[in-house]
Amino acid sequence: xxxxxxxxxxxxxxxxxxxxxxxxxxxxxxxxxxxxxxxxxxxxxxxxxxxxxxxxxxxxxxxxxxxxxxxxxxxxxxxxxxxxxxxxxxxxxxxxxxxxxxxxxxxxxxxxxxxxxxxxxxxxxxxxxxxxxxxxxxxxxxxxxxxxxxxxxxxxxxxxxxxxxxxxxxxxxxxxxxxxxxxxxxxxxxxxxxxxxxxxxxxxxxxxxxxxxxxxxxxxxxxxxxxxxxxxxxxxxxxxxxxxxxxxxxxxxxxxxxxxxxxxxxxxxxxxxxxxxxxxxxxxxxxxxxxxxxxxxxxxxxxxxxxxxxxxxxxxxxxxxxxxxxxxxxxxxxxxxxxxxxxxxxxxxxxxxxxxxxxxxxxxxxxxxxxxxxxxxxxxxxxxxxxxxxxxxxxxxxxxxxxxxxxxxxxxxxxxxxxxxxxxxxxxxxxxxxxxxxxxxxxxxxxxxxxxxxxxxxxxxxxxxxxxxxxxxxxxxxxxxxxxxxxxxxxxxxxxxxxxxxxxxxxxxxxxxxxxxxxxxxxxxxxxxxxxxxxxxxxxxxxxxxxxxxxxxxxxxxxxxxxxxxxxxxxxxxxxxxxxxxxxxxxxxxxxxxxxxxxxxxxxxxxxxxxxxxxxxxxxxxxxxxxxxxxxxxxxxxxxxxxxxxxxxxxxxxxxxxx
Numbered sequence: 001x002x003x004x005x006x007x008x009x010x011x012x013x014x015x016x017x018x019x020x021x022x023x024x025x026x027x028x029x030x031x032x033x034x035x036x037x038x039x040x041x042x043x044x045x046x047x048x049x050x051x052x053x054x055x056x057x058x059x060x061x062x063x064x065x066x067x068x069x070x071x072x073x074x075x076x077x078x079x080x081x082x083x084x085x086x087x088x089x090x091x092x093x094x095x096x097x098x099x100x101x102x103x104x105x106x107x108x109x110x111x112x113x114x115x116x117x118x119x120x121x122x123x124x125x126x127x128x129x130x131x132x133x134x135x136x137x138x139x140x141x142x143x144x145x146x147x148x149x150x151x152x153x154x155x156x157x158x159x160x161x162x163x164x165x166x167x168x169x170x171x172x173x174x175x176x177x178x179x180x181x182x183x184x185x186x187x188x189x190x191x192x193x194x195x196x197x198x199x200x201x202x203x204x205x206x207x208x209x210x211x212x213x214x215x216x217x218x219x220x221x222x223x224x225x226x227x228x229x230x231x232x233x234x235x236x237x238x239x240x241x242x243x244x245x246x247x248x249x250x251x252x253x254x255x256x257x258x259x260x261x262x263x264x265x266x267x268x269x270x271x272x273x274x275x276x277x278x279x280x281x282x283x284x285x286x287x288x289x290x291x292x293x294x295x296x297x298x299x300x301x302x303x304x305x306x307x308x309x310x311x312x313x314x315x316x317x318x319x320x321x322x323x324x325x326x327x328x329x330x331x332x333x334x335x336x337x338x339x340x341x342x343x344x345x346x347x348x349x350x351x352x353x354x355x356x357x358x359x360x361x362x363x364x365x366x367x368x369x370x371x372x373x374x375x376x377x378x379x380x381x382x383x384x385x386x387x388x389x390x391x392x393x394x395x396x397x398x399x400x401x402x403x404x405x406x407x408x409x410x411x412x413x414x415x416x417x418x419x420x421x422x423x424x425x426x427x428x429x430x431x432x433x434x435x436x437x438x439x440x441x442x443x444x445x446x447x448x449x450x451x452x453x454x455x456x457x458x459x460x461x462x463x464x465x466x467x468x469x470x471x472x473x474x475x476x477x478x479x480x481x482x483x484x485x486x487x488x489x490x491x492x493x494x495x496x497x498x499x500x501x502x503x504x505x506x507x508x509x510x511x512x513x514x515x516x517x518x519x520x521x522x523x524x525x526x527x528x529x530x531x532x533x534x535x536x537x538x539x540x541x542x543x544x545x546x547x548x549x550x551x552x553x554x555x556x557x558x559x560x561x562x563x564x565x566x567x568x569x570x571x572x573x574x575x576x577x578x579x580x581x582x583x584x585x586x587x588x589x590x591x592x593x594x595x596x597x598x599x600x601x602x603x604x605x606x607x608x609x610x611x612x613x614x615x616x617x618x619x620x621x622x623x624x625x626x627x628x629x630x631x632x633x634x635x636x637x638x639x640x641x642x643x644x645x646x647x648x649x650x651x652x653x654x655x656x657x658x659x
Contacts (some may be wrong), residue, residue: 005088006087006088007028008632016194021569030049031048041228041230049638050612052554053587057513060107060294062107064079064110067314067316067338071102080373082213084113084229091579095098098462100463101512118204131192131221132192133222142273168273168292172274183275200213225301227258228488245322267297283355284302301356307350308346310345320336320634335380340373344372348364361416362411365407374399383647389449397442400437410429438467438518458484473552482507500568500573501566505562507560510558513553544602558580573618582643588605606643608643617632
């Protein structure tokens with residue numbers, strides 16, 4: 001009865017991408033995938049049915065094998081696309097209701113591959129590809145840069161040329177020798193290489209099944225130093241301990257490596273073709289256009305020893321009890337226990353020395369870790385009475401995430417030999433650390449009813465509690481209702497043999513959004529050094545954000561009407577959905593007058609509206625034993641509006657918010 005989009009698993013595994021969301025781009029109506037950065041290994045962002053919030057987060061909630069990776073420090077970069085068995089995107093209030101506040105911006109459900117009966121099967125899948133600029137820009141050649149300099153000097157009194165051809169001293173030798181450098185395409189860029197190698201072992205017997213996957217992925221970017229490597233190992237095991245108890249694990253470990261110094265693309269664009277590349281000793285010239293010192297050599301940092309590393313150790317387990325196999329009167333009753341734990345350490349270390357034009361030396365060490373735990377208790381009961389089908393799901397869940405980081409720096413070293421490995425060798429050091437704790441607790445109930453597979457009804461209610469809110473509004477309750485009519489199953493449709501599926505769907509529900517940081521509702525204190533009586537003391541003062549213990553949930557009410565269809569043995573199938581939603585009590589950061597002593601405060605105020613239309617049509621044009629040709633057409637339209645901000649229906653020009 002909900003609005004759900006399934007992504008073809010062949011598309012997910014066969015496209016050469018580092019993140020599975022890149023394969024979703026253009027394949028799901030109402031889902032916008034944006035690649036905000038072209039740095040290898042940087043994850044794209046996803047937006048399901050537009051933005052409902054202004055300050056709060058708008059990304060979808062991501063669940064892998066029943067355990068969330070959102071809010072755990074992990075991301076879809078941790079999941080090898082080749083390990084994915086299925087992917088579904090839940091879009092309307094009824095479909096996302098079981099995830100409560102986490103489903104306010106849509107939900108992405110991923111199921112990874114599991115073992116199958118039979119002898120062990122070993123398979124390899126790999127690819128290698130090359131990357132380059134799709135379109136190259138044209139920059140000034142030597143004659144053009146000379147003319148540009150002359151035009152600049154003519155229009156700016158007081159500016160002079162170094163000689164008749166160049167403006168800066170370091171350009172003279174190259175110009176005299178007739179030597180030009182293409183900084184962008186000969187110096188800082190290269191042919192990129194992307195490759196992936198995956199080995200899987202799959203098999204099982206009557207009582208136990210296993211799927212083991214090892215993957216190595218590497219991407220060398222088109223700009224030198226922008227590299228990414230991922231190593232991952234996954235192990236999925238399912239075991240039938242008895243005829244009523246099944247246990248299993250879906251666990252993985254992944255390592256991300258982005259080490260290396262990087263070229264500077266902006267500096268390469270600014271360079272003169274006559275710029276000096278190297279000093280006489282073979283080192284890079286810091287200022288290729290000296291006496292111009294605004295622009296430094298884009299190759300300056302390429303040899304820098306810079307570590308950027310992250311790991312994700314994810315241990316998930318489940319136990320499933322079928323009470324019907326214990327006692328016949330309990331047939332249809334089952335209990336499932338899900339447990340997930342993730343440990344995500346991250347570090348970044350670098351050193352700036354003489355090669356980076358820092359004559360004093362500067363070392364930097366950053367370490368962070370996130371530990372997350374999720375526990376779910378799910379009780380389900382299903383019953384068929386003639387043409388009536390009932391199933392009830394009850395859930396009690398809790399989650400906990402603790403984040404910690406520490407930063408240390410050192411400056412003014414006697415030489416550059418030890419890099420960041422001995423910050424105590426610097427004349428000055430700094431250190432700081434930070435820790436936060438985030439907790440949630442949830443209860444959920446869902447009733448599904450169907451009559452003769454024709455008339456469908458779903459009611460869901462979920463109650464969430466979150467530690468990010470103030471003491472007055474930690475809990476929120478979010479209900480939803482959905483109706484479905486399988487028109488194709490009606491008797492009057494029996495003679496319409498070309499129609500295989502025709503279902504009408506209606507849903508309405510309320511969802512909450514708690515996507516603000518921890519401690520944002522508290523009145524916090526900051527510290528600073530204060531000198532009194534000739535001694536340095538630590539002083540406390542109020543932070544710039546005012547606390548608000550009454551801050552509550554941002555609420556979105558959504559209505560969805562849709563129709564699913566299938567013709568000619570489902571050779572042509574698809575769906576059409578129209579939705580409209582209204583979000584109230586926005587989690588809005590409002591600026592305050594300085595006389596108050598604070599800069600801003602989070603408040604519940606304002607209203608946004610969101611509506612759209614989605615159309616998906618799939619077709620199997622040619623299907624033979626050796627050849628298949630299909631098409632997938634998606635089209636969507638979405639409109640977001642700010643209806644109100646501060647209760648007066650006026651725009652906030654200072655924040656660039658227009659009603």
